[in-house]
Structure formats: structure tokens, C-alpha cells
Amino acid sequence: MAVGSSRLGRVEELLLAWFSQNGRDLPWRSTRDPYAILVSEVMSQQTQMERVVPRWQRWLERWPTVDALAAASAADVIREWQGLGYNRRALSLHRAAQHVAAHGWPDDLTELPGVGRYTADAVACFAFGRRVLPVDVNVTRVSERTGQTFSPAAAQALMDLGKMVCLARIPRCAACPLAAGCPSRGRRFEPLRRQGPFAGSFRQRRATALREVAAGLQPEDGEAVAALVRDGLVRMDGEVVSLPQ
Numbered sequence: 001m002a003v004g005s006s007r008l009g010r011v012e013e014l015l016l017a018w019f020s021q022n023g024r025d026l027p028w029r030s031t032r033d034p035y036a037i038l039v040s041e042v043m044s045q046q047t048q049m050e051r052v053v054p055r056w057q058r059w060l061e062r063w064p065t066v067d068a069l070a071a072a073s074a075a076d077v078i079r080e081w082q083g084l085g086y087n088r089r090a091l092s093l094h095r096a097a098q099h100v101a102a103h104g105w106p107d108d109l110t111e112l113p114g115v116g117r118y119t120a121d122a123v124a125c126f127a128f129g130r131r132v133l134p135v136d137v138n139v140t141r142v143s144e145r146t147g148q149t150f151s152p153a154a155a156q157a158l159m160d161l162g163k164m165v166c167l168a169r170i171p172r173c174a175a176c177p178l179a180a181g182c183p184s185r186g187r188r189f190e191p192l193r194r195q196g197p198f199a200g201s202f203r204q205r206r207a208t209a210l211r212e213v214a215a216g217l218q219p220e221d222g223e224a225v226a227a228l229v230r231d232g233l234v235r236m237d238g239e240v241v242s243l244p245q
């Protein structure tokens with residue numbers, strides 16, 4: 001969304017000045033390679049940033065280009081993804097790489113498997129320089145609380161402010177560069193609905209079964225294996241469970 005007045009411009013200026021001093025130094029912020037940025041966005045969807053950084057670096061060392069990932073086996077991709085959680089993301093990323101290797105980057109990036117509106121806009125903005133603001137939960141929160149609109153140039157600053165200062169429940173307004181004009185300054189917010197615990201969940205059983213298959217073992221949890229088969233993460237050959245090739 002474009003900046004529509006000098007007042008909006010001033011708010012964005014304050015935000016960008018804060019960002020230049022406090023923004024997170026994430027390795028994918030120094031590249032415009034759409035493949036590297038897509039990997040970072042897919043990895044970051046449901047995994048904490050501190051865990052994503054070393055895994056992203058390792059991934060790019062192993063498969064530095066979209067063609068390299070497209071040529072990899074699904075089994076290797078699933079193995080490399082282990083520990084990041086939500087393993088279907090690995091298969092989607094692999095299929096997206098195969099699509100790009102065969103047809104190039106589509107104009108509408110949501111045509112790629114596993115790429116929703118936010119991820120498409122993030123790649124469009126950060127890699128292709130398109131004038132679109134990717135809107136994640138952090139961007140939404142800061143925009144709603146301040147009542148401001150921001151330009152695509154503020155995307156990373158908004159994400160960092162939402163992550164580090166304008167927190168979901170108890171925002172750190174005393175440290176906020178936008179506090180002077182923010183109508184939500186000093187407010188507290190209801191806790192968000194949290195996802196159930198991972199320990200003991202069916203997600204955990206699936207993750208354990210997949211880890212066993214990746215290690216060449218045969219899992220005993222038939223229900224978990226059936227769910228993995230449905231998602232294409234493993235295949236059954238008679239009684240034998242293995243990773244897809």
C-alpha cells in the first residue's frame with residue numbers, strides 16, 4: 001500500500017530509522033535470489049528463526065540452485081528437512097523447485113505448491129522487487145494497533161517490530177519508535193489461542209514414524225504411517241515402508 005500523506009511518511013521514516021539500528025541480521029536479507037528467499041520463507045512458516053538460520057545455510061550449501069533442488073530425490077529432501085517440523089513443507093518446496101526448473105518462475109507465485117498469499121508476496125517483494133507488502137501476523141498487528149498503512153519498503157521493519165517490540169500480548173511500548181502517535185500505546189492484549197502441545201500429539205507420532213523411516217527402520221505406529229502415506233511422505237510396498245524416491 002502506498003504512503004498517502006506526509007504524516008504516514010513520517011511514521012514510516014521513524015520505523016525505518018529504528019530498523020536500521022535494530023533490525024535482525026538474517027542471512028537471506030542480503031540476497032535477491034528468489035529460490036534462496038523462497039526456501040527461507042517456507043522454512044520460517046512454522047519454525048523458529050534461530051533454528052531456521054543454520055538449516056537454511058546448510059540447505060543452500062547442499063542445493064545452491066532451484067535446479068539442484070529439483071534434481072534431488074524426494075527421499076533426500078525429506079531427510080534434510082528432519083527436525084524442522086511440518087514435513088509436508090519439504091515435499092511442497094521440492095515440487096515448487098521442479099515446477100520452476102521446468103517452467104520458470106510463474107507471474108502468479110501462488111501457482112507453486114505450498115505457496116500461499118503471504119509467501120508469494122514475500123518472494124515478489126524481497127526477490128523481484130514488486131510493489132507489494134507481504135502481510136504476516138506481525139505486519140497485521142503493527143498496522144492494526146497503529147492504525148497506519150505502510151509501503152512495501154517497510155516490510156522487513158514491520159516484521160521485526162512485530163517480532164521484537166509490538167508483541168502479541170504485552171507490547172514493549174517504551175521501546176517502540178512509533179509510540180508517540182500510537183493509539184494502542186500501553187494496552188495489554190488477550191492471549192492468543194495457542195496450538196496444543198507437541199508432546200504426545202499425533203503430530204509427534206507422525207514425526208517419530210517419519211524419522212524412523214528416514215533412518216531405515218520400520219515404524220510400528222500404523223496410524224501414523226497411514227497418515228504419512230496419505231501425504232506422500234512415505235510409500236508402502238507390501239509391508240515395507242520407505243521414503244519416496
Ligand code: SF4
Binds near residue numbers: 145178180184185
Ligand atoms: S506503541 Fe506499543 S502498541 Fe503501539 S506499535 Fe508500538 S509497541 Fe505496538
